[in-house]
Amino acid sequence: MLYPVMTKSRMLFDLSGIWAFRMEQEEGEGEREGWAGKPLPNPMTMAVPASYNDLKACAELRDYHGTVYYQTTVRLAKAMLEERLVLRCGAVTHHAKVYLNGQLVMTHRGGFLPFEAEVSGFVKEGDNLLTIAVSNLIDHSTLPVGEQQTTPSGEARNATNFDFFNYAGINRPVKLYTTPQDYIADVTVTSDVDFEKGSATLHYALSTLGEGEARVEVYDEAGQLVGRSEGKTGDVTIEKVHLWQPLDAYLYEVRAYYERDEYILPYGIRTVRVEGRHFLINERPFYFKGYGKHEDTYPNGRGLNEAMNVKDLALLKWQGANSFRTSHYPYSEEMLRLCDREGIVVIDECPAVGLNLRMGGGFFGATQSPTFDPEKGIKTGEHHKEVLRDLVARDKNLACVVIWSIANEPDSTGKEAADYFLPLFKLVKELDPQKRPCTLVNVQMVSFEQEVTKEVADVICLNRYYGWYECGGDLKSAEKQLRAELEKWSTLNKPIIFTEFGADTVAGFHDATPVMFTEEYQVDYYEMNTRVFDEFPAVQGEQVWNFADFATSQGVVRVQGNKKGLFTRDRKPKMAAHFMRKRWLSIPNFEYKK
Numbered sequence: 001m002l003y004p005v006m007t008k009s010r011m012l013f014d015l016s017g018i019w020a021f022r023m024e025q026e027e028g029e030g031e032r033e034g035w036a037g038k039p040l041p042n043p044m045t046m047a048v049p050a051s052y053n054d055l056k057a058c059a060e061l062r063d064y065h066g067t068v069y070y071q072t073t074v075r076l077a078k079a080m081l082e083e084r085l086v087l088r089c090g091a092v093t094h095h096a097k098v099y100l101n102g103q104l105v106m107t108h109r110g111g112f113l114p115f116e117a118e119v120s121g122f123v124k125e126g127d128n129l130l131t132i133a134v135s136n137l138i139d140h141s142t143l144p145v146g147e148q149q150t151t152p153s154g155e156a157r158n159a160t161n162f163d164f165f166n167y168a169g170i171n172r173p174v175k176l177y178t179t180p181q182d183y184i185a186d187v188t189v190t191s192d193v194d195f196e197k198g199s200a201t202l203h204y205a206l207s208t209l210g211e212g213e214a215r216v217e218v219y220d221e222a223g224q225l226v227g228r229s230e231g232k233t234g235d236v237t238i239e240k241v242h243l244w245q246p247l248d249a250y251l252y253e254v255r256a257y258y259e260r261d262e263y264i265l266p267y268g269i270r271t272v273r274v275e276g277r278h279f280l281i282n283e284r285p286f287y288f289k290g291y292g293k294h295e296d297t298y299p300n301g302r303g304l305n306e307a308m309n310v311k312d313l314a315l316l317k318w319q320g321a322n323s324f325r326t327s328h329y330p331y332s333e334e335m336l337r338l339c340d341r342e343g344i345v346v347i348d349e350c351p352a353v354g355l356n357l358r359m360g361g362g363f364f365g366a367t368q369s370p371t372f373d374p375e376k377g378i379k380t381g382e383h384h385k386e387v388l389r390d391l392v393a394r395d396k397n398l399a400c401v402v403i404w405s406i407a408n409e410p411d412s413t414g415k416e417a418a419d420y421f422l423p424l425f426k427l428v429k430e431l432d433p434q435k436r437p438c439t440l441v442n443v444q445m446v447s448f449e450q451e452v453t454k455e456v457a458d459v460i461c462l463n464r465y466y467g468w469y470e471c472g473g474d475l476k477s478a479e480k481q482l483r484a485e486l487e488k489w490s491t492l493n494k495p496i497i498f499t500e501f502g503a504d505t506v507a508g509f510h511d512a513t514p515v516m517f518t519e520e521y522q523v524d525y526y527e528m529n530t531r532v533f534d535e536f537p538a539v540q541g542e543q544v545w546n547f548a549d550f551a552t553s554q555g556v557v558r559v560q561g562n563k564k565g566l567f568t569r570d571r572k573p574k575m576a577a578h579f580m581r582k583r584w585l586s587i588p589n590f591e592y593k594k
């Protein structure tokens with residue numbers, strides 16, 4: 001799905017701002033009372049985009065369970081009605097029903113991907129009432145996975161089967177845009193690089209609706225036309241190509257035309273593939289240095305925070321890092337476009353987290369049951385495919401995305417898991433025009449012997465907590481176990497990336513004899529783990545858990561949130577941030593391990 005942009009044929013309106021807002025007091029109240037068709041009764045004010053949870057000082061809203069209503073009046077000029085008008089939501093978490101003037105325009109399931117509909121038939125010149133009903137309920141059929149429960153005091157509770165706060169609301173911008181009646185619905189671009197000649201050929205395909213002539217023009221960063229081609233599909237060869245490189249981004253502009261319509265796509269040219277234990281970007285072995293992150297800031301919650309996105313990438317560069325994983329859901333298009341601009345390498349993860357009921361769901365509330373049990377297990381199969389389809393459709397043209405992550409820490413053992421996950425690898429390979437490498441992030445509880453995706457995964461991604469959950473406080477034993485495990489994974493002759501390793505650390509806790517939760521212990525933890533990584537040629541990357549402290553469900557293992565950040569939640573470095581900075585500044589992006 002195309003990101004909405006302003007061009008000479010397309011008008012774009014961002015509906016961000018203050019909307020009216022109301023919680024349902026009981027399920028179905030909004031529909032019964034017809035809230036979508038009239039001004040909400042006694043509304044609160046609410047910022048869009050943002051998660052609603054932390055925006056007022058009340059626990060009722062923070063821990064709300066159910067459906068809330070957002071509403072705004074959209075005043076349309078006549079000129080907008082003369083074109084094809086589309087309403088687009090960047091992400092509504094987790095489920096949305098969108099109404100215009102009381103009429104249902106579209107519904108959407110899943111909280112981290114965009115959706116849109118043509119609304120020309122639903123609107124009129126002047127005032128239009130836009131209402132979005134948002135549900136935050138998650139269960140065994142949603143991604144991420146949760147569970148509906150009742151507390152001992154009789155209240156409905158949304159148990160999350162994952163370790164991040166269930167922030168909800170209109171988390172990304174709502175926009176209106178126009179296109180001509182004959183329009184470009186999608187643009188797909190792939191490229192072949194001839195490294196000897198220093199040239200590249202772009203292969204493009206426009207999907208269009210209506211009647212018309214199509215062509216494509218490609219411009220360099222100086223605004224010079226470097227190639228063009230006629231037709232809905234075609235090739236454009238660029239001599240003396242300027243490649244997109246990690247931390248040295250270069251973006252061409254692919255300008256697609258179809259009759260009166262123009263769409264402009266920034267496009268970085270680079271290659272990516274796996275060869276043996278090397279992960280090659282532009283044919284050179286790349287070493288991943290960076291983080292698992294979250295979209296998590298105060299008080300925005302998971303709401304788009306562009307200022308913090310800019311800051312985070314600046315801190316990433318300050319640390320000598322070059323990459324991150326969008327743990328544990330697709331991040332905003334705004335963030336990924338920023339990564340394309342800044343040359344940050346991204347592992348793009350779908351929201352498949354919590355598919356591990358057999359493991360008791362960790363500490364986070366779901367009931368233990370066989371993960372794939374037809375009755376008590378997960379029922380995410382079809383939805384998982386849908387989400388992967390939408391994810392690839394959204395991000396397929398981005399240079400920054402170099403790996404697709406199919407799931408984080410699922411129960412990937414046994415025949416049922418193989419039946420569930422192996423087809424997903426196949427599907428992503430089919431869907432992705434660039435055929436990027438795919439992975440599934442392995443949990444420590446699933447051993448080398450048990451992991452059913454290790455043969456099909458192009459890259460082995462490991463989340464390991466030796467020195468924390470395993471051998472906590474005993475780094476000597478932790479080191480021994482980590483080494484023993486790495487011996488096994490190394491035999492696969494595939495690149496291994498540690499996509500998580502970390503230790504909870506409360507900023508300001510210190511001790512001369514390092515103990516868990518102190519800044520000294522976090523430094524020792526990272527020193528030990530990275531020393532072992534350096535011994536193994538197959539380890540081609542290290543992404544710490546986590547970039548910054550983040551909000552999560554309450555529980556005895558969390559101290560006002562998950563404290564494994566190298567930075568605090570307000571982005572102040574802990575001692576380990578300086579330690580990793582020193583290390584990463586001394587590790588080159590390429591050819592660290594030949």
Ligand code: GCB
Nearest residue numbers: 163408409463500545562564
């Ligand atoms: C994990 C999960 C991550 C948690 C982390 C932790 O394995 O993938 O979501 O936050 O551990 O801190 O326990």
